[in-house]
Amino acid sequence: MSLLELRGVDKIFGGLHAVRGVSFAVEKGSIFGLIGPNGAGKTTLFNVITGVYRPEHGEILLAGKDLAGLRPARIAARGVARTFQNIRIFRSMTVAENVMVAGHHLHSASIADAMLRTRRYEQDERALGKRAHELLEIFGLSHLAQEVAGSLPYGSQRRLEIARALMLSPELLLLDEPAAGMNSQEARTLNEQIRFLRDKLGLTVILVEHNMAVIMKVCETIHVVDHGETIAQGNPAEIKVNPAVLAAYLGQEEPNNQARS
Amino acid sequence: MKRTLLRAAIFVAVLLVIYGLGVACEAGFTEYVQRIVLLAGINVILAVGLNLINGTTGQFSIGHAGFMAVGAYGAAYVGVQLAPVAHRALGTGAVSNAFSFNLALLAGALFAGLSGLIVGLPSLRLRGDYLAVVTLGFGEIIRILFNNATFLGAATGYFGDDPSGLPAYTTFFWVYAWVALIVVLIHNLTFSQTGRSLTAIREDEIAAEAMATPTTRLKVTAFAISAATAGIAGGLFAHMQAGVRPEDFRFEKSIDMIVMIIVGGLGSISGAILGGIFVAVSLELMRDLQQYRLVLYALLLIVIMIVRPQGLLGRRELYQLFRKRKAGSGLESSR
Amino acid sequence: MTQLLQQIINGLSLGSIYALIALGYTMVYGILKLINFAHGEVFMVGAYTGYYSAGALGISAYEAQHRDFPVYLGLIVLVTAMATAALLGVLIELLAYRPVRNAPRLTPLITAIGVSLFLQNAGMLLFSPNPQRYPAILSEVRFEFFGVIVTNIKLTIFVVALCLMLGLHLFVQKTWTGRAMRALSFNIDAAKLMGIDTDNVIRSTFAVGSALAAAGGILFGLDQITINPLMGVLTGLKAFVAAVLGGIGSIPGAVVGGLLIGLAEQLTAGYLSAEYRDAITFVILILILLLKPEGLLGVVRVEKV
Incomplete structure (x- = not known):
């Protein structure tokens, strides 16, 4: 179907x-x-x-x-995930952070969990980080994970955008x-x-x-x-x-x- | 379990340090200097809270004095109502005072947070600059309301039922205990998935939406937290000077807050802390130049925006200065 | 019924002042997407320029002798204030806004707040923070129709505002610069590619908007009797709300919004409580943002994705 x-x-x-x-x-x-x-x-x-x-x-x-x-x-x-014709990455954030932003469904911790750094928050954070790195790996970006996204060359930014979209599963x-x-x-x-x-x-x-x-x-x-x-x-x-x-x-x-x- | 114990130990240690510093401060400084130290702490709370919405999220509130006012009046009023109850239950000692004071502060924060929701819900659905206008209007309106609220003393201000005014609960210990708590909570929030999403909203709201970020809900939440923080600062402020008057929360107060976060670097918590201290000290240094102060602040804002819009630290935290610079230079060499 | 008519007349006259100021907000926002916070202060400077130039033309002598200030001198006052404000607007644009025009959106917004604050406080230093009584550029004459009082001042405000708005309409529709302004508000980049000198058009926009605000300032002084250096804050806010209500970026919208805000304010003062006349504007702003954020006459703008 x-x-x-x-x-x-x-x-x-x-x-x-x-x-x-x-x-x-x-x-x-x-x-x-x-x-x-x-x-x-x-x-x-x-x-x-x-x-x-x-x-x-x-x-x-x-x-x-x-x-x-x-x-x-x-x-x-x-x-439904997408990329944009005129690349719309979060330029001042790191490559890893860009991908992690799209991971809401992997994240069940509340704002209070985050503020108090509870165990649940830390588990979620680890899961997010792990998934983000897997995706960066697929697109050959994992060595750039901590770089500021806006400083990446054009082709890498395009691939980052796809990696970020995939984070939505x-x-x-x-x-x-x-x-x-x-x-x-x-x-x-x-x-x-x-x-x-x-x-x-x-x-x-x-x-x-x-x-x-x-x-x-x-x-x-x-x-x-x-x-x-x-x-x-x-x-x-x-x-x-x-x-x-x-x-x-x-x-x-x-x-x-x-x-x- | 070990973790909880460790955290409890750190918590107690921090409180002890603050207590010790408080004793030292009272012994070593004149009352004049002590007042500046307290104001600096209150400013830090204001700045860190405002930075969450103006810096991290990229929405612009220019009426935060209004939320501070709501918190100040709310805490003062609740504190006055609560004190006799606490006295009956816990006696008239320090424990009872601490109980009613902190509960009053929380009540003030709740009122301020709720008014943040009311202001934020309509304006944050739209482009951020509408928020600037709505908050400006809100700041003015809230002053008009307090000016006319007879049960809160109208234009003369609210001083409680006691002729000597509100009790002077605001001590070094309580100010800095709240500073520590709020800085840690807001820092944790900023460096979390929520904080990342807020930053993403600032960077590109359409892309953030496309990544399933509930943008409106997060913006409104951040705004309410920011307003509640200003409410705490307002409650501390109210109990520092025996009462609250509508004119304590004029537009100038909002401008002071904006200067705090711009000077240090919009989006940086350390920057907001430095900015809060800067404004407390510079206000005192310029006491004799009252009428020139705002002219100078205004010029400072314009010049910073034109010359160094990112402020002193930019979006970096103090402890990142070294690390990020390294990353930056590495990139430049690879280009 | 008489009271209602009275309030409507007062509201329309106040509203036409708001409309004059709202035009400047809407024109600048239409082109630069900037809330020009300093616009309220340009309005204030316009009022003060009127105050001082009327003084320089010897208005106190006329007042002392209970003689009417000649109309041609009144017009000179108006033109002087409009020219001064136009110059101020152009200066603000050149010194403060142009350097940050291409910066991220918040930077110009903070700059605008800074300029507004600077002018307020410079005004307090220069003009003294105390309210000043506005000179009687027009001596009041009252007419009464069935219990409704109409003064020549209210009529003049309405007529002067109407003439200026018509002038603006002709300017925007018929002149080359006016057409260029519309082109810029439609698409600034495309306008640039078509060879339009955008700097020049933006400068003209600030000049025209500021001149209208100055006229509003003088009319405000006539209407409200006193002026002070902070008069631009609340009035500017109301005029901005008027622009949002009418649909920001829309010139007819600013006029309609201004009149509606003026009416709402007078009716609140008349029927609810004078203390809440300022609060009603804010309520209107919240409602319009909730129900029809594009404003009454605005168009929904689709952001290019």
């Missing part, structure tokens, strides 16, 4: 119909690509799914339950242009990491990406939007030759430029 399902979602900003009647279903355990030219509404869809924006119409079902109207924190707590992970600014070597590593997330951690991944090399290699299903509307959906081979997709991209920008690696 599908883990996430969108049914006729509309998002309007003033006079701009940013998303119009978009419907799709993401199978559990799949890697789902969401592509389209700049301004097509991909990030808006992410923001609608994660509750940052409230859609005007339509349903967003996570494992059959409607997410509409929930605040972002509640949706995150239900297992999500079922569904939304990655907003994770390969942006990465060189081809880093992008290849990213491919492997995304597959690892699915194969070893059992995650379902939705990927917004302009780097066609990444999209075509890792995604099983690709959904294409343009001007807020769905124009195609299919597997990579189908999308590559879909005339509507080619037209949308050629009208805007050259897809081959993106796919140089």
Whole structure:
């Protein structure tokens, strides 16, 4: 059964119909690509799914339950984690702290426990620290755990953002242009990491990406939007030759430029 | 078990040290200096509490004098009501006084914390700078209310039922016992998952939300704790000078508090402690320059913001100075 | 009924003063997302400039002889105060706000509090902390309609405020600078890319907002008879609440909000208790933040994620 399902979602900003009647279903355990030219509404869809924006119409079902109207924190707590297009790490905090922030579900100690440093608090704190380091290990960041996050190079910040998202123990992970600014070597590593997330951690991944090399290699299903509307959906081979997709991209920008690696 | 014993031992040792220092202070200093020492302690409580919301959480209250006032009036009133009960139950000795004093302080903190909830709930759902305006308004309104509350002495102030005023419960020992307690509690809170979440809210509220942080609840909680802390300081202040008057809690008082946390470094507990002491001492040094004091404070705020907005320590604690600098230099060489 | 009408007339006149001040808050917030705490003090300086320039034009002689102060001299007083305040606003922006414009949000906020505090206390040193009686730039004439008293002062306040607001409307809609202001409040970065000299437009915004506040200061002096260096604190707060009530960033919102706050205050004073006339503003602020944080005429702004 599908883990996430969108049914006729509309998002309007003033006079701009940013998303119009978009419907799709993401199978559990799949890697789902969401592509389209700049301004097509991909990030808006992410923001609608994660509750940052409230859609005007339509349903967003996570494992059959409607997410509409929930605040972002509640949706995150239900297992939807995300990264941001324009990296939003907590810059002045350390790398380890960044990851630990997302560990609320591992933390049952109250504020009073924290103030009095009770045993329960210390157990929670240890569990958080341990989990955070496991995740940093996966993304090759554990040696940087005590560094200030804002001082990390760009690629490491992107990976930190994914590690932080995983701290939520999500079922569904939304990655907003994770390969942006990465060189081809880093992008290849990213491919492997995304597959690892699915194969070893059992995650379902939705990927917004302009780097066609990444999209075509890792995604099983690709959904294409343009001007807020769905124009195609299919597997990579189908999308590559879909005339509507080619037209949308050629009208805007050259897809081959993106796919140089 | 061993842990509990160790903690109890530390607790008793700290109280003994404070007691010893108190005896030394009373023996070695004039009453004038002792008063400054007490005020410094009260300032430290104010600054550490305000720093939790203004520094760590990045929301800005500029009306904390209002919460201090609520705590001061609340503690004074409850203390007066409680004293006869305590006297009947525990006699008229030091134990009975300590009991009613500390219970009164807690009551004041409770009132202040509740008013923090009332002020924080509507304004903290929105962007932080609305809080600045709401707290500014609150500070003014609370003074108007006390000015008109006849059962609390209205404009002349509240001095209890005794003609000699409120009992002078506030001694070195009690001030610094509360300072130690509050500094430890707020420090523990700041360096915990809650503190990390509050810092995350300051850094990027949208990202914090996306990481399942209950932002509104945490902001309001931090704000209520901060207000309750100011309430404790208010209760100590009230019992130091025989009574409370509405004009003790003018906007200037809030500004004093902001200066305390800005000078030392917004977001640093050690910075807040240093700032609290700085303001207590500089207020006395500038006693003859009363009319210039606020002009100078104002210029100080502007200049710090333009030249060194992070304050003296930035967000670091004193004991981190060395460690963080090392980490920083390591990074610079790797760049 | 007469009492109600009386309160409404007084409320509208007071409210139009709030509206004039609220315009400055809303314009600056619209562009810089900064609560210009010093705006209330610019209003205070405007009132004092009026006080001193009327003195310099020999108003005491007119008062001593029970003669009316000539209207053209009154206008000179108004223009002098507006020009002085505009200059002060520009100076504040240049010296205090511009250096911290790109700093994290709290830094300009604290700077603004510092500037406000500085002007309050500099005012107390320069003008003395004691309230001053405001000179009779306009001698009071009372009219009575069915028991409702209307003075020429209330009428003048209303008319002057209305003219200034219309002037602002024309400025913002018709002039190049006004259009640039709207562009900046829509998207400052895009405006910059379009070749708009943002520094210049921000400077003009402060000048215009401050001039309006100064006019408010003189009208306030006429209405309330006395002025003091701390008059900007509470009045500034009320005007800010007016801006929030109307929808911060919205110019018509500031006008509507100002009038509503003035009405609410007068009606509270008239029907509840004069002591709570200041408290009502705060209650309104809490309610609007709870129920409609974008304000009556404001638009919901979507933060870019």
